Amino acid sequence: MAQGGIVRRLDGIGEKSVGGTLATLLSLTSDAVIAFDGLGRVLLSNDTAALVFPHPSGGLVGCDVRSCFPLSEDADPDAPFCPDDLPFPMDGSSKQLVCQAGDGSTLDLTVRCDRVPSAGETYLLVAVASDAAAQAERENDRLVQELSRANKRLSGTLGIVLGTLDSGDVMTLFSRALEEITNTMEASGTVFYVAEQDGYHLRGVSKSLAGARVPRYLSFGQTIDALAKRAGRALRLRVLPPKGDELRRGRLTNREVVNEETQEVYRLRAGKVPPFTSFIAVPVWFGGQVIALIEVGWEQARPLQREDSELLDAVAQYLSVQLVGAFSALRARRDGELRDSASQVRETLMEAGDLTPESRREVTDEVERALDATCVEVRLNQRQGNTALVTTPAGEDLSVPLDFEQVQRLTQEDGTAVMPLEPDDAASRALAEAGMPATGAYVGLGRIGDDALGVLVLRPSDGEPLDESELRYLGRVASDLQGLARGEERRKQDKRISQALQTGMRNELQQVDGITARGIYSSATATAVIGGDFYDLIRLPDRRACVIMGDVSGKGVEAASVSAAVKTALGAYSWQGLSPARMVRLLNEFLLGFSRLETFATLFVGIVDLGSGMLSYCSAGHPPAILVRAATGEIETLDVQSGVVGAFHEMTYRNGRVRLRRGDVLLLYTDGTTEARAADGSFFGEDGLRDAVMREVPRGYDGLLDRLLATLDSFTERHLDDDVAMVSLRFDMVGPSDAPREKGEVSGA
Template identity: 55%
Template sequence: MDAGRDQEGRQDAAGVDGGADALSGPGLVHTDGAHRSPQAGAEGRRRPVESVTGIGRASVSGAFAGLLALTGDAVVAFDGAGVILLANEEARRLFQHTDDFLVGLDVRGLFPPAVGVAPETPFSLASLPFPSDGTSARLVIASLDGTPARVVVRCDRVRAPGDTYLLVAHRDDSEAAVAAEHERLVSELSEANRRLSGTLDIVLGTLDSPDVGTLFERVLDGIDRTMGASGTMVYIAESDGFHLRAMSEGADVGRAAQYLPYAKVSGAAAKRLGQAMRLRVLSASTEDLRRGRLATREVLDEETHETHRVDARLLPPFTSFLVVPVWFGGRVISVIIVGWKAVHPTKREDARLLDAVGQYLSVQLMGAFAAMRAQRKEHLAARSTELRERLMAADTLDEALVASVLADAADELDARFVRVRLGPDGSRGMAVLSDGRRMELAAEAAAQLADPAQDGGEVAPLEASSPLGRALAAWGEDLSQSVVVDVGSAISPRLAFVLARGAGEEPFEDGEVDFLRRLADDVRDLAQGREESARDKRISQALQSGMRNELQEVEGISAQGLYSSATASAFVGGDFYDLVRLPGRRACVIMGDVSGKGVEAASVSAAVKTALGAYAWEGLKPARMVRSLNDFLLGFSRVETFATLFVGLVDLDEATITYCSAGHPPAILMRSRTGEYATLNVQSGVVGAFSDMAYQDGVESIEKGDMLLLYTDGTTEARSPAGDFFGEDGLREAVMREAAAGFEGICDRLLATLDGFTHNSLDDDVAMVALRFDGVGPEA
């Protein structure tokens, strides 16, 4: 520095501290190396400045203004000779300099090729590896340990006496950010593949379940494994509420509610039961803990962030859990609870995945529930027969024998047993409690059973508020769930029996009450010498159509679908469709028709649709998807069925649809620009019939506004009352007419045309899907 400048610096030395304080910002250090301790107020928020004499107050202010303008991370100020005048801690960390301070060094020593070396040549701006006009430059610097680092540098002259330049630099993390994003996408894709693989395993594992127990075991284990959950529970909807019917090993059976009454499953939670809910039990408050036993707990809805107070007895043995409704025929037939014992961050994707699993399982579980109820009913019927045979084998039908038979019935139903005997005149009676104690009944309680209107006996719930209920409760019997079995006057003295379950236990189901009613009828019938009446009832239940077809929302595609059963009372059919949204403005449209009717066809349809969705996410071409599906169906020897399919992969950016039509009626493509009618005629064989079947893809270009119509053969094979087929000609005319009327509601209008043609008498189910391509091309 020249003498004049040095003199100016000494004259301003007294003001340097004040100027430095004015400059002080995050990470700045003084030349004396002493760091200031944090203090309250503005002074405490400052961090020291590193500077040397030679910068006047004006220069400090100019450098500070330049620093604010450039807003960099690492800040270095240097003069026209290249000498560093000021640097912050971020600069020392970025350039990884071993000296305590950078001040006084040649700025060129921070950059290759002179890292850490004082250059011998005179300084000039041209010798810097970056411009000094304020524009950004990307450099690779080498620290003293040889580690390369990418940095972004900006340098500009600041308005101050003499030549003063401000350099701002920060690490160039663009590559790291790209790598991190790539890692995140790979992780998400891996997780999605794991979930899809687990979902497909559930599908494959349940298709050939030989019995209800195996089905539940495979479903529960598959969900636990796929979701990484602590346990899974399945509740079945009965007439009075949801009953626990299965749980995986990870669930605590001792803490699980065996029964959830409909009256308790109400409020905001019930209104949201249309889809899976993500819930978390909140920690008990101090006030709740002071009360001792927690009767209620607060539950947080992770989706709406609302809290609800719930009866603690009804909560599952988990902290975080998902409640998944299983819909069939417009009603919830089951609730699956998937939970974690510790707090677990559930995601919307988890809920959507389990909704999809529930949708597939609806048909399987409905069949399983029907079979399970039938098995239980058959078992109770067998026990009823055994008990009746005991009564018939006895020489006499007396009080002791009837009481013994009813006690066995109570054991069968896991209920406590109370025997009630009336006196000869019915004015009083005696009860033998479940623990063997005897108590005398008052006239009011006895009169409840001696009512002449009930002389024939009955099986009915025992109201706790009734005279008999109050009398038994006063002696310690828990009658929260109880049934009176009154055999009437067939036995003398007149007998009645109370079967009771406590609070929190399941109420008596209709089948159990029927079991008791049959037993009471047998007692009366045998006592009166009547022959056993025919009581066998049909135990199989006609399944209503419950497999829901859905079209996902895809940006750039308008979609509508329709399914119409041939008869209102028909079993579930095999027609199905789906629209799957894929990454990159792509979508997969699926329509199929599985041969046969009923649960078998619906189960295969659900499995086929789920498998095709998984194949689509794997990025397979349609023909490859259908070929894999053919192998999959042939692998199940019990599945003696086949399917026709149309699988189309729509790529909006490429303006194409690649499809495989496997024995399915040809799709119709209506051109918006010309109004022409075209069919997609590349055809292959059906699926699931032969192992050596060949499948091929067809490709068709699409334009904005084009409409694609898919349909099942129930459409073209519809007959008029005279026996004429609607046919492809009738469909072509209807499509051209209705397309001119607009896209909205076109499927409904086509079905109305079919109803008019057949006089509302379809012979087969009809399914239709219409797609309009609204955003076609890379610029759409």
């Protein structure tokens, strides 16, 4: 008996050595030889028998031996086989018969048949042409047929060598070799497996097998590869018909395969048997290791010749050198495909910005496409530990045991984990019993909020497991999903913090006697909660006021925190009676120690003295304010400029001064106003703002800012790139009395 537990018995021929001797004898003799069992089923035959006796296109093997001879008149060919139906004795004595040959002619034969002494009921029949001339003609036909086959095999072998020599393209190499082998051997098809770390993975089938059910994966040592590796050469194999009790069970879980050289019978899993009745399994060796497995097969049972297996061994020896380089190229190509897919997933997530149902579906579709697998979401089973719930195709909940201790050991720093599912895992068995795909991996996405997210990536039960490059791919995708989910959680937290900050630092314009003030704020995005733009008007003693307009770089919590700090600090400085430049200088030092990020701000800080009619200001990197003279309608820009705040120590800040008159209007704004873009990319700009101001001020102060914002919306088609803030101040009571209105002057200090 062969080792490994897959050899069950001998197929009625006797011990292995006897079977091998018989097979060799059949290939050497010019007599027609047939072996058949007690059911009349032909077990073995040689080429001469194929020439002498009529048979189906698939050959004599498997046929009813009665179809080779004329039966007695009372014999029923449809009845169960009975040795008495045959027109010759079964005791080894000779019998002269006139039979119809395979080509339709009649032939005088001398037939001898005897039972083989063995455990099974087996008979051996030898037929010789009675006419010496006829026998010589049959021998000539046999030799011509062998020579023709040899020529075709030689031509096909040369075609394989020349067609694949130095092939630079992996798939071209595979496809050419498969088609040449199929044509050379006059086979129904050829399949090709490559040895990976975990088993043999299907990497090619001939065109004739398109749509056929071909095993996609063969595990090491449990199937045909073990037999071929043990023999060290190609094996000629035949799949035996299932027995009646197996057919009655409805589903074949195992099949019996006979070795035509030794007559050993192997019991294999049905899902691992190729779609052939007769086939040759060819190991491809390199450096003492089997690197690939080729299976060449025929749909119908037929006798397989030793020279055919030897030829395929020679082809495999040539291909091994070509394939070693091709495998490296194939793996590199596959790794590249998975990297591209991972990049596509990352781009999808970046565009989506958060884990919406649509973005999750896009990611799932890409993973399923890249791995030719199915993704099934996993829910933790709260009632039973170490199990998870999945939804079956029937819509029912299925409890799947998962080794979460192993998941924990595999968990990375970001909380993700990828755990392969082994064929004998409890999870795989539970999925297979439910009729679901059961080969693949569990991917843990970590804990987001109160939920632990996970997914099963599955292939059919008989499919190939996920290899190392595919598992690494899942790890990259899981990390990207985890990063986005955590980012989404942080954004939600930032939103709550920003809302709290906004509540505590609303943009306010205090009521100041003698000043009519208006403010407006427009966010660049509908989802924005708070940005870096802010403004304030603070009422001070002695008919004085402090007006502030600022823009902090960035968005979210950092910008909101800095904005809140700036407003608080400036409010405190304004009550100390400091000049605007002094206030900004102190603020600069404060900000440089306040933020850990490279955050800076632009500011306009103005101190209005209504009694003296003077405005002192410091414009620190901020767009120049606009002053509209009530008397003339002319526009002045307050263009004494200093550097930004919070960027560098030892920054110099200057004060500007301008005289105010009753009815003058001061307009402050952030750079989101002038840097707004139209659809063609053009900027609104300072000129656009000045034109809009000159057009809208004569229409009255009430609603001025609303009209300016409407003009901006029309220009940008309501697509702002940055937040917009504007403040307008109209000076209604200036000086101790109505002094003559004269043109104001601007000076630097």
